[in-house]
Amino acid sequence: MTDAASQSVLPVLGIMLPATGMLLMLLVGGRYVEWLALILLPAGLAVAAAIFAAVWREGHTLIYVVGGWQPPLGIALRADGLSAAMMLVTAVIICATGLFAGPQFSQPRGRPERRAPLVFWTLLLAIWAALNAVVVGADLFNLYVALELLTFAAVPLVALTGGTETIEAALRYLLFALLGSVSYLIGTVLLFAAYGTLDIALLSARVRPEPISWIAASLMTIGLIAKTALFPLHLWLPPAHAGAPAPGSAVLSALVVKGSFFLIVRLWFDAMPGLLNLAAAQLLAGLGAAAILLGSILALRQSRLKLLIAYSTVAQVGYLFLIFPLAGAASEPASSIAWTGGWLQLFSHAFAKAAMFMAAGLIAEALGHDRIAELGGIARRLPISTLAFALAGLSLMGVPPSGGFVAKWLLLLASVMQGQWWWAAVILLGGVLAGAYVLIVVGKALAPAGAAAAPTAPVSRRREVVALTVALGAVLLGLVPLQPSELLQIGRLDVHALAAR
């Protein structure tokens, strides 16, 4: 933002392509939706890859000023290194989910038309458009709208199967989200009242540590925490993520909760860098640590596979919040290491959790239930899905070589380097607990089938391979070099220079 930037139409293309596609889908209706998706998903992936390549090659931010109106009057879209990486991961996961969901949400010829496929594909593209808008938005109100779009696309996905429990879960999710959005909105209006702009780059220069900015920042953070499902506002997540159909759970857990987390980081690191002090950072990370421990312990106590995975999301989201004390402190290179570690945790969790939900969905499809105690023999019937689950589990535990290992190692390193050893203890304990809940499932799956084992339904081999590929993606992230990434620093404000000002 302070350094060089180039004008580019790519950021707006990243939002408009899925948004236009979504509207087209509504227009063409049920029968052709899949074909449209088949064109749109690769196209969106290509745009994300182009943005990533452009930011990587040129080493600076891409900017699109909407309508040629410069901020503060107009709205800018900025794709910095972080946005580019987020967009690429989002595109890859969405495309994998599309491949996985293909057979489940297809419209067979000659049969009566179902509503679910149309709704699913439309919502998938809506989530994609909203996530891209969240990562390139450079104006707090614009981000509010993007965040609402994300919520409105995610809530119906929970209730897609139409069961009473899932509708209840969707309603609870929506109520939490509404509290979150209105809280964020109050913060926005307070900031506008105090500083007369909502553009992030302009705000970063104007915000001073005074009561009104503190109140605004707290309200916005509380709102975003409710949407990210950080402890203690996590109650809506497990029933919602466990109730959605498998591809829906994969997108919700892998990407949607990360959208609001991304905004918390934008807020504290980019919009109000002068405000992030020791107490605020320790409080956020303290909640994260509580989420890691509580989420893992609750995951251990679940008897259903999808709920176990959902509670594991609560725990893994907790790790992300360790970025605040570790990357916010002015002690190079530890803070850059933590910054990379935190984002790598986000990316590797996205891959691992998507793979886990896909594998769990296939297992539930084959067995007709997902009770962990009765998983015996499934490893023999569905070896590929079980392998996908186990590989994703390795990344959650933080076993090398996997993305989760590199992420947790970098966070661990940063916390030791800065003498904040208590976070290191939490990271290690969380890893052990994750190991326990993954091994419970894998152990049951490897056990021989019981005498009363029900016959299993056939499962598409293609979908199993998709789940395994996504899990391999989580492992391959472990090949990222163990050092602070320069890409993720592109376009970042010099936090410490500002804090010293």
Place this chain on the structure above:
Amino acid sequence: MTIFAACAALLMGLGLFGLITNPQPLRKIVAFNILGSGVFLLFGIVARRGAAAGVGADPVPQALVITGIVVAFAATAMAVALLLRLFADRGDTRLDHESAAGTESARDDCRPP
């Protein structure tokens, strides 16, 4: 102006209280709308405060508040739709708090392709 600000604060307080303490979803939705009205009033006050020479009010918060109202309306519509469906399915609209932390509540996801 002070009266308006006090009004906005009162509405927000009432709405927030209702949203958190009321167990019934419909009342929560109504409370959310009261809370939202308070915030929109706050936008209006900010617009008035930002009035420059020759202009009655700062147009930016006014533009924002229109978007905010649309978003709140859409959110309310979706919440009411979910609520109606829940009522049609089950005959009541309680959000069971046992199932929030429950272990066996959510539905099996075992729909064949």
